[in-house]
Amino acid sequence: MDYKTIMVSLGLDGPNHACLAVAGDLAERFGARIVGIAASDLRPPMYFAEGGFAQKLFEEEAAAIQRRLSELEGEFRSAVKSRARSVEWRSARALPVPYILQQARATDILVVGALADSIAVDPSAAVDPSDLVMQAGRPLIVVPPVVQWLDLRSVLVAWKDAREARRAVFDALPILAAAKEVTIVEIPEQAGQRADAMSRVADVAAWLRGHGIVANTVVPDKASGVTEQIDNIAANVGAGVVIAGAYGHSRFRERVLSGVTRHLATESRRCAFLSR
Known part of the structure; x- marks a missing residue:
């Protein structure tokens, strides 16, 4: 595709x-x-x-x-x-x-x-x-206005086990296939959930392999500061694009985005691929 x-x-x-x-x-x-x-x-x-x-x-x-x-x-x-x-x-x-x-x-x-x-x-x-x-x-x-080209040397998938993330990764398959390096990261929502998160990103990596895409996985120990951790990991892997699902706070106010999605859409210095 x-x-x-x-x-x-x-x-x-x-x-x-x-x-x-x-x-x-x-x-x-x-x-x-x-x-x-x-x-x-x-x-x-x-x-x-x-x-x-x-x-x-x-x-x-x-x-x-x-x-x-x-x-x-x-x-x-x-x-x-x-x-x-x-x-x-x-x-x-x-x-x-x-x-x-x-x-x-x-x-x-x-x-x-x-x-x-x-x-x-x-x-x-x-x-x-x-x-x-x-x-x-x-x-x-x-x-962002500071971007000069679409840098696909490294792409980061900000994973969350939700419909929006599954939709985003599927929609981004052409981008992921074109990238030289792909990293999948999930930030545990609570302490003690790292093993479950590792299992989930391993499943995503295996699914991508079926599409001919090799991906690394990262799950940090820390279970807080999601936006900051995603930014830090994106910087560490040199990501030019962050792929994420777009999450709304409420079905009654769908234009109000979650903190991570809002940050990617407004404050990030790298391109954000967002889907819902």
């Missing part, structure tokens, strides 16, 4: 070179097509202005959005035209998250830029990866 279509989301207000570089690397590696996508809508204050002044603001803002979308199309095509089997651009004056969720039916995987947790997201102009990963039905690669 390979990825045949890559969709990359371009932000209106920030740099896009990292996402474009990773999307280009994926397209070259898998011989895939790339779909670039961007959207923005009028900011809410526009709806509360009145009369001719409101119309003037509406027209100016709409024109500015269209100009920026056209600029992004040019940036996208220039960056990937020689790297993909074919390219396509999709854009709209619409709220970005609903628009991308709708268009995700046309792709195998989404590439999106990371947003720092401290940054307030303007839903009319920006995409929060948390919203996408919980609703898209497609895996995401979340790309």
